[in-house]
Amino acid sequence: MAEPILSVTKINKSFGALKASIDVSLDLRVGEIHALIGPNGAGKSTLIKQIAGGLQPDSGTVRFLGRDVTALDTVQRAQMGLGRTFQISALAMEDSVLQNVMLGALGASGRPFRFLRPVLKDKALRETAETALARVGLSEQALMRTSDLSHGQRRQLEVAVALTMRPRAFVMDEPMAGLGTSGSQRLTRFLDELRHEAPILLVEHDMDAVFALADRISVLVYGSVIATGTVDEIRAHPEVRRAYLGEEE
Amino acid sequence: MTRETLFNAVLGLGLFAFPLWAWWAEEPFMITLSTRVVILALAGVGLNLALGLGGLVSLGHAAFFGIGGYAMGILASHAQSYTPLMEFPFVIEGTKSMPVIWLVAVVASALAALVIGALSLRTSGVYFIMITLAFGQMLFYFAISWPAYGGEDGLSIYVRNSFPGLNTLDPIQFFLICYAILGAVLLLSARLAxxxxxxxxxxxxxxSERVETVGIRPYRLRLTVFVISGMITGLAGALFADLNRFVSPSMLSWQTSGEIMVFVILGGVARLFGPVAGALLFILLEHVLGGLSEYWHIYLGLLLLGVVLFARGGVIGTLAGQGGKHG
Structure with a gap:
């Protein structure tokens, strides 16, 4: 079998006495959506930071595209093609929606140090940006100020920015958070298609979305992965039902 | 045309028309006053790139202003005493040529900004303010204790430096040089933004996090803008020294850094013409209130307080409305 796009091997991370990641291993294969679920405080965000960069594990390795990237920072991992969306939107709120996606396209172009020509007149960047907006359904909002977008639209914009980078893998931190039912369903359909372009590591609380989308699910509880498997395996897993789904039997 | 563009045009034309009127009315002092506004505005445009666009609150821009000033003072003082700056390993003569002085001022400021920026930008927020202030003060005390170039007394230059084809001793011609530079730098600054x-x-x-996530290093962006910003303020320093035909450590003092920042805040942070409006208002107040009381800074303080509390967009933000800029 082909080597996974992204793999995490025996990662440990402690903050003082608190063990946030304990021997965590998981991988992301070509064409799949791998969902990471777990109760609040299970260490999902800490794990995401170690995968996307920004937090160094105490031990263990992160491999991306066949390369050990444990020592690389966020910028280097992004340049290699790791596309990330944030749980709490990290967007330039004073800028227009278009400017935000242009930023992604600019980053992907690898040439941000150009000083004189207006960026909005750069045809190649603009095309990448507008395509991404169209794909998430934000074309009509392109010239709006980002802070004027609704919460749901900001979530869509987060995804659009990641799209402009044409990443080799996505790491999405709760993209459905705060979306209404219809927004959530639309994004679910979108991610369903997206997995064929690049696999997605999806951290999500919305169980309907997770069960609808995931090829595999890993369950994180108190810093440890207690189970990894298909949707059916996870639904049936007794420990998962007790620890996470909160069922009595 | 937006209201801000209209306001900018009026401001730019007014700043051009007033000294022309003064020239016709034979009021050379008014021309000098206008030149002062233009040069201080230029220093502010430099800081505004770092502060407005980059969010870098530098309280050390006097360093670049002073370096520009001393570049002029040192080169011109050697030229007027006919002694070379150095003889070994090769001879460097002083010069009275403005273009050469500007080039030296800009390059020296760029180098200083590169060093100061590279170290300061490892911090942020209050620490960044403090460390830029500290670098400024280091240069200030260095200038004070360097007797070769006047120490505390500064350096006087007897004749204004020359510009090919123009008579720089004529106030209106020197004004036009400064005005042209300000115009060019404003244009560059707009394109940069x-x-x-x-x-x-x-x-x-x-x-910052988003920018990293798309694969761009914020540190490099900030260092680049800090250097560009220092270069512009350094150029303004060279012109300011030429206007006064005098350079002293006061150009390097932290009060100077504060004043440059006041221009930006009064006029409107991140607004293209903010520093122009700010410098104009500052000089106007200094001229009008300074005649009434030697403690005119009290009124300046009150005005600044008013701007910070009630009109975050400064003069331009208040008159031209929200232009989609932060305040």
């Missing part, structure tokens, strides 16, 4: 670099820098001010 709209460029790919400007987009990334502006985003880095708002959300």
């Amino acid at each position: 709209a460029s790919p670099f400007g987009l990334a820098l502006n985003a880095a001010r708002q959300t």
Whole structure:
């Protein structure tokens, strides 16, 4: 079998006495959506930071595209093609929606140090940006100020920015958070298609979305992965039902 | 045309028309006053790139202003005493040529900004303010204790430096030189803000994390703008020294850094013409209130308080309305 796009091997991370990641291993294969679920405080965000960069594990390795990237920072991992969306939107709120996606396209172009020509007149960047907006359904909002977008639209914009980078893998931190039912369903359909372009590591609380989308699910509880498997395996897993789904039997 | 563009045009034309009127009315002092506004505005435009676009609150821009001033003072003083700056390993003569002096001022400021920026930008927030202030003060005390170039007394230059084809001793001609430079720098500054670099820098001010996630290093963006900003303020310093035909450590003092920042805040942070409006208002107040009381800074303080509390967009933000800029 082909080597996974992204793999995490025996990662440990402690903050003082608190063990946030304990021997965590998981991988992301070509064409799949791998969902990471777990109760609040299970260490999902800490794990995401170690995968996307920004937090160094105490031990263990992160491999991306066949390369050990444990020592690389966020910028280097992004340049290699790791596309990330944030749980709490990290967007330039004073800028227009278009400017935000242009930023992604600019980053992907690898040439941000150009000083004189207006960026909005750069045809190649603009095309990448507008395509991404169209794909998430934000074309009509392109010239709006980002802070004027609704919460749901900001979530869509987060995804659009990641799209402009044409990443080799996505790491999405709760993209459905705060979306209404219809927004959530639309994004679910979108991610369903997206997995064929690049696999997605999806951290999500919305169980309907997770069960609808995931090829595999890993369950994180108190810093440890207690189970990894298909949707059916996870639904049936007794420990998962007790620890996470909160069922009595 | 937006209201801000209209306001900018009026401001730019007014600043051009007033000294022309003064020239016709034979009021050379008014021309000098206008030249002062233009040069201080230029220093502010430099700081505004770092402060407005980059979000870098530098309280050390007097360093670049003073370096520009001393570049002029040192080169011109050697030229007027006919002694070379150095003889070994090769001879460097002083000069009275403005273009050469500007070049030296800009290059020296760029180098200083590169060093100061590279170290200061490892910090942020209050620490950044303090460390830029500290670098400024280091240069200030260095200038005071360097007797070869006047120490505390500074350096006087007897005749204004020359510019090919113009008589710089004529106030209106010197004004025009300064005005042309300000115009060119404003144009560059507008293009910079709209460029790919400007987009990334502006985003880095708002959300550093996002910029990293798209594979761009905020540190490099900030260091670049800090250097550009220092170069412009350094050029303004060279012109300011030429206007006064005098340079002293006071150009390097932290009060100077504060004043440059006042121009930007009064006029409107991140507004293209903010520093122009700010410098104009500052000189106007100094001229009008300074005649009434030697403690005119009290009124300046009150005005600044008013701007910070009630009109975050400064003069331009208040008169031209929200132009989609932060305040």
